[in-house]
Amino acid sequence: MNIIFKHVSKSFGAINALTDINLEIKSGDFVFIVGPSGAGKSSLLKIILNQYDPTSGEVFLDEHEISSKNKKNIEVIRKKIGVIFQDYQLITDKTVEENIALALDIIGLPPLEISQRVEKVINQVYLNSRRHLFPSQLSGGELQRAALARALAVEPKLILADEPTGNLDAENSWNLIKLIKDINEQSGVTIVMTTHNMDIIQSLDKRIITMKNGQISSDSIIIKKKKKLKKKHTSSKQL
C-alpha cells in the first residue's frame, strides 16, 4: 500500500503535533519511524489510520484520500490495515481465537474461512497452545504475538506497528521483529513501525525516518540518495 503525506499538519489547540509533513512510503517498504517521546510518531500513525484528522494537508493511501468526510472510504481502507499497538488493544473478555476471529468477521469473511485463517495465523505466531486463553492469562510476548496474529489474519496490505517491542524483553522483541520482517519479505506487506529500540533498527537495513518536534528531521532514503549523488558527482569529477 502506498502512503503519501502532502503538507500534513496536526495541532491540538496551541500544540503542534505534526508540522508540514511531506512523505512517501512505497508499497512493500519497511520503514522505521524513530524519535524521542512527543516527536509525533504516534500521531503520524494515527493519521494514517484516521484516528486523527489532519488539521491541514492531504493523506493518500493507494490514491484514496483519507479524511473523516469520507467515512465509508475509511472503513474500507482500515480493513486492509493490520495494526499492532504497544498496549496490544486486545478485547479482554474474548479469547485469543475470538479476538482474531472478530477482525475477520469485520472484513466480512464467512465462518468457515474465518476458522481456517485463525488456524493459520495462530500457528504462524506459535500461539496454538494459548488460543483459548483470555488476554489476562497471557505474557507480554504472547499478547504481542496475539496482536500480530490479529493484524496478519486480515492479510493486510499495510501493517502499522506502534512501539510493538515497547513492553517486551530482548528475546521476545527479536522474535516479533523477525516475524514482521519475514512477512514483509514474503508477502510484500508495507510495514510502518515506530520504535525506540536502536539495536533492532541498526540490525536491519531498512528505511529510517527520524522525527523531532513534529517534523521529519531526517530520512535515511534521502540521505542514501544524497550520498549516491555525491559519490556520482565525485567520481565524474575524478574522471
Added chain:
Amino acid sequence: MTPYKNAWHHIRRSPFQSLVAISVMAISFFCLNTFAVVSSGMTSILNYFETKPEITIFLKDGLDKSMVESLQSELANYPNIREIKFISKEKALALYKEQNKNSPMLTEMVTSSILPASFEVSVSNVKVLEQISQNFTAKTSQVEEIIYQKDIIESLLSWTNFIRKTGIIIVSVTSILTFLIISIIISMKITNRKDEISISRLLGASKFYVKKPFIIEGLFYGLIGGFIGFTVNFVLVLIYSNQINVFFNPIIFITQNYQYYLALFAISEVSASFIGYISSWYGVRRYIKY
C-alpha cells in the same frame, strides 16, 4: 463472530443487568395482558346488559284479567318492542322454585300468593325503556315496582371506563419505564464496552456493525420479557378462569377463546420487541458516536 453471538456474549457477561431488563419488560407486559383480559371481561358484562335491554314491571295484587290485558296492549303500542312476557304469580313461583331447587329450605314456605305478577319487556332500542319506565311509574294503583337496567349499565359503563383509563395509564407508565431502563442498561453496556467498540472501529468495523449486537440485545429483552409477561398471565387465566366465570355466571368474564390469546401473544411479542428495539436504538444512538 456473528452479531447474534456477540449480543448473547454481552448478555452473559452482565447477567444481572440483563435480568433487570427482562424483568421490567415482563412486568410491563404482564400488566398489559392482565389489563387486556380484564377489559375484555368488562366489555362482556356491558355487552350482556346492553344487548338485553329489559324492563320488569311488577304489578300490584288483585288486578283483574281485563286490567292486565289493557296494560299489556298499552305496552304493545310502544315502538321497538321485541317481546312482552307476562309472568303470572303461578309462573313466578315455578321460576322461583327452579332457581332455588338446590335449597329446599327456601322453597318450602313460599306460595304463589306472596310473589307478584309481572311483565318482562324486552326492546330493540334502549330509549323506549326510558319512556315505559316514566309512564308506568305514574300508574301507582296498578304498578308495584319497576326494575330498569339503566342504572346498572351506567354504573358498569363508568367502571369499565375507569378500568380502561387506569389500564392505559399503568401500561403507558410501565412502557415508558421499560423504555428508560432498557436504554440505560444498553448505555451502561456500551460504556463498559467502549474499548471493544473503538478497537472494532479501528479494525474497520462500520458503525452499524458495532451497533447491531446492542440492538439485537434490546430485541432479545423485548421478545423474552413479552413472552414471560404473556405466559404468567395465561397461566393465571388457565388456573382461575373457571372460578371467575362461575362468579359472573351467566356472563363469560374470562374468555375461553384461544384465538384471542393467540392474538394477545402476537401483540405482546410485537410491541415488546418494538419497545426493546426502540430503547436499545435510543441508547446506541446516544452513546456510540465514535
